[in-house]
Amino acid sequence: MPIIETYLALTLAKALAEPFCMVIEKIRDMAEEELYGEDKIKQDLLELQMKLEMEEITEEEYMMAEAALMERLEEGRRRGGEE
Amino acid sequence: MSAFLANPNLKLIIFGGKGGSGKTTSAAATALHLSKPDPKKRILAMSTDPAHSLGDSFNITIDNKITAINENVWGLEIDSNELLEEYKARHGGVIKKIADRGTYFDKEDIEDFFTQSLPGLDEVMAIIRIADLLKAREYDLIILDTAPTGHTMVLLSLPEQMEKWIHLMDMLMEKHRFVMKTMVGRYRRDECDEFIDSQMEDVRRVRRLLTDATTTEFVPVTIPEPMSIFEIQKAIETLKGYNIPVNSIIVNRVTGRERECPFCSARSEQGERYMQEIEQKFAPYNLVKLPLFPHQIRGESLTEYAQILFEERKYTPPARAEVLPQVTPLAKGGLSDPRSESRTSILNILKKEFVIFGGKGGVGKTSIAAASALYLAQHKPDRKVLAFSTDPAHALSDSFEQHIGNHITPISGLDNLYALEIDGTQMLEDFKQDYRDVIDEIFEKFLGGSGVDVRFDREILQELLSVTPPGLDELMSLRKIMELMKEGDYDLFVLDSAASGHLLRFLELPHLVRDWLKSGFKLLTKYRGVVKLTKATELLLDLSRDIRRILEVFSNPQGTEFVMITIPEEMGVAEMGDLAVSVANLKIPSFHTIINMIIPPTDCGFCVAKSKEQQRYIQEIEAKSPDHAIIYIPLLPHEIRGLENLSELAGIMFGE
Incomplete structure (x- = not known):
């Protein structure tokens, strides 16, 4: 019975693919968290501020890096809103 | 006995x-x-x-x-x-x-x-x-x-x-x-x-x-x-x-x-x-x-x-004649001020944010600081003035004839003059209370696990919290100044400092704290993957910015002035020289020198003998401070205590 076989084959394929997709999704989430997660951005910002206080970067470099971080924060919030 | x-x-x-x-x-x-x-x-x-x-x-x-x-x-x-x-x-x-x-x-x-x-x-x-x-x-x-x-x-x-x-x-x-x-x-x-x-x-x-x-x-x-x-x-x-x-x-x-x-x-x-x-x-x-x-x-x-x-x-x-048998008494009529523009120039301190009075012990720092704070408050009614003592042996209470202590206290009779005498030990307790959450965070992050380390670490951290750091009075004074500057309630701070040696330690402290903070940040960035101390990092960052602001204010001639006080005696002059060099190295602006306790002209043998000796040192001070406007203040026949006496001293100092 081709219909049943097809159904079984598809179910099997789905069962095999699902964990793979979950991993992909997880990786995507982690990447997004890494890029747009507020906690991460906050830590990056603190690190940036420490670098400024240690005089490892100039005020100008700090401003540029801070602007980039804020952009990431906004992007993260936008993505969060879309979902 | x-x-x-x-x-x-x-x-x-x-x-x-x-x-x-x-x-x-x-x-x-x-x-x-x-x-x-x-x-x-x-x-x-x-x-x-x-x-x-x-x-x-x-x-x-x-x-x-x-x-x-x-x-x-x-x-x-x-x-x-x-x-x-x-x-x-x-x-x-x-x-x-x-x-x-x-x-x-x-x-x-x-x-x-x-x-x-x-x-x-x-x-x-x-x-x-x-x-x-x-x-x-x-x-x-x-x-x-x-x-x-x-x-x-x-x-x-x-x-x-x-x-x-x-x-x-x-x-x-x-x-x-x-x-x-x-x-x-x-x-x-x-x-x-x-x-x-x-x-x-x-x-x-x-x-x-x-x-x-x-x-x-x-x-x-x-x-x-x-x-x-x-x-x-x-x-x-x-x-x-x-x-x-x-x-x-x-x-x-x-x-x-x-x-x-x-x-x-x-x-x-x-x-x-x-x-x-x-x-x-x-x-x-x-x-x-x-x-x-x-x-x-x-x-x-x-x-x-x-x-x-x-x-x-x-x-x-010694009998009068023995002291100085043949000396011409100095001219009477008050102290002549060879640099009358000095008095006009000292008025510039009215415009500053920070005025620090420093010199050897016993040269009259507290009296002059209190008198100046009073004068500034009286002449700038729109500015709030805080007289602030950083010497662990405080004397402002005595000068203002009013109990001051570890709280900002309004000086009676004026509505824009306040005073404060820091108590380092008390402030350390306040500090621990204020930053309870940061301390808790450190405890939690370091002691969250279990095992051998926890028992020892908890004991060590607890012990660490109970010890008093060295230089406590200076550290706490600095912290209080930063806090007050941040709050922006006062327009002018008049500092009655500890005697020269410890005043220098106090003035060096912002640089020293900044170096420690840099080391702290280095550690925090290095171990960021291992332990996240968000609150502690934020606190240190705040501290670092405040220190930077203090250093900016301290080195800004518009904002800060260090006023040197000395007396015409060998040790006063010697200490003044050392202090001046250190203040210049720290880039703290200084334009005025006050020579205090000058014996006024009389024809008494004792006074004349003292005065003659003083004249030599006055000349030495003048030669040592070519770029400074010099203010000459006589030794007063009475003590300087209470608003009336302080006003009199301020009058002499600011030329009224």
């Missing part, structure tokens, strides 16, 4: 009191006098005041090396930074090993911390130096010439604190000992344990000596003036708490019944009043009175001073 320092078994004599009361002179004269009866007795006169004047007093260059004064007297002026370097060279390896075993930091982190300096170093190194000297037993008697009262009390409380620090080191080792016992079955003591034990023994030896009435004596030195009396009264109370023995009190500059000169007569009347107060307040003690001399006591004249001190001869004031 036994005679002055009659106990032949004394091993340690400490002279202490307000700046300018004659501590150094008394210490130097005592050393010379006690060396005479027994040439085999080895005596070391040692100065622990970061602004040393022992060498000036002996008229010999001493510095940070033991220098022979005569056959059996040596002098030493300790340099805490040099001593720290020696200490690090000697014990650095062991300390690093203990830190490596007991903390999570790696060798590189520890090395980084090791390059930093410490606040409150002068007192710590003084105790360590004394401990070393006691251990070596090279001297039969050590005579200490100390910093003005506040910091001397810090010094004397230190052995107890240091025992806690050493205990903390021992706790750091405990984890290592436990692990070794568990793994190897037994623990073998090594150089770290030896070091901790020997340091503890050294500090305990100092503490035992300090409180041993058979071998130690603290000699308060005062003059018949209210602030000086108040300081030794407080000191004696504190000394009782530490069980440090006091038998005699030196009262310097006791005036006779001069009635010929109206100026001397006014001053001696006032002196007599305070002399009575001294006799009442300190009745149980042996009061050793020394006269006001018409000349300075330095070098050879120390012998004369010592003879009166040890009651070997009575002081007879």
Whole structure:
């Protein structure tokens, strides 16, 4: 019975693919968290501020890096809103 | 009551009191006098005041090396930074090993911390130096010439604190000992344990000596003036708490019944009043009175001073003719000010945000700071002025004749003048309370796991919270200033600072804290993957920004001014020179020098003799400060206390 076989084959394929997709999704989430997660951005910002206080970067470099971080924060919030 | 320092078994004599009361002179004269009866007795006169004047007093260059004064007297002026370097060279390896075993930091982190300096170093190194000297037993008697009262009390409380620090080191080792016992079955003591034990023994030896009435004596030195009396009264109370023995009190500059000169007569009347107060307040003690001399006591004249001190001869004031037989009295009619523009120029401090008054102890810093704050408040009714004392022996209350203490207190009669006297210990408690959440975060992040580490770490962290850091008063003053600047409630801060040595330590502190913060940030970034201390990081970042702001304000000529105060005497002039160099190195703007306590023109022999001596130093000060506007303030015939007297002083200073 081709219909049943097809159904079984598809179910099997789905069962095999699902964990793979979950991993992909997880990786995507982690990447997004890494890029747009507020906690991460906050830590990056603190690190940036420490670098400024240690005089490892100039005020100008700090401003540029801070602007980039804020952009990431906004992007993260936008993505969060879309979902 | 036994005679002055009659106990032949004394091993340690400490002279202490307000700046300018004659501590150094008394210490130097005592050393010379006690060396005479027994040439085999080895005596070391040692100065622990970061602004040393022992060498000036002996008229010999001493510095940070033991220098022979005569056959059996040596002098030493300790340099805490040099001593720290020696200490690090000697014990650095062991300390690093203990830190490596007991903390999570790696060798590189520890090395980084090791390059930093410490606040409150002068007192710590003084105790360590004394401990070393006691251990070596090279001297039969050590005579200490100390910093003005506040910091001397810090010094004397230190052995107890240091025992806690050493205990903390021992706790750091405990984890290592436990692990070794568990793994190897037994623990073998090594150089770290030896070091901790020997340091503890050294500090305990100092503490035992300090409180041993058979071998130690603290000699308060005062003059018949209210602030000086108040300081030794407080000191004696504190000394009782530490069980440090006091038998005699030196009262310097006791005036006779001069009635010929109206100026001397006014001053001696006032002196007599305070002399009575001294006799009442300190009745149980042996009061050793020394006269006001018409000349300075330095070098050879120390012998004369010592003879009166040890009651070997009575002081007879020289007859007028003997003092200065043929001298033309100075012109009458007040002090002429050769630089009248100076008075206009000093008005510029009205526009600043920060005015710091500094100079040797006893030059009149508190009176001038209080008078200036009052003047500024009266003449700028729209600006809120805060007079702020950073000297642990506060005197603002006395100047304003109003209790001030550790809270911002409005000065009665004005609605824009406030005052504050910092209490470092109290503020440390407030600090711990304010940052409870940060402390909790550190506890939670470090102690969240389980196992051996937790037990030890919790104990170490708890112990760490209970110890008092060195340089507490300076650190807390700095923190309070930063807090107040941030809040922006006050437009002008007038700082009544500690005497020059410790004022410098205070002014250097922002740089020092900034270096520590940089090391802290380095660690936080390095271990960011391991431990996230968000609140602590935010706190340190805030601190770092505030420090940067302070450094900006301190170095901005529009915002800050350091006003040098001096008196026309050898030691005043010498200290002024050292202070000026350091202030310039710290890039703190300074445009004015105040010469205080100038004897006004009279035709009295005593005044003329003093005045002539002063003129020489006035010229020296003028030559030393070519870029400074100089303000000349006469010695007033009465004390400066209360708003009326302060207004009078301000009037002279600002030219009204």
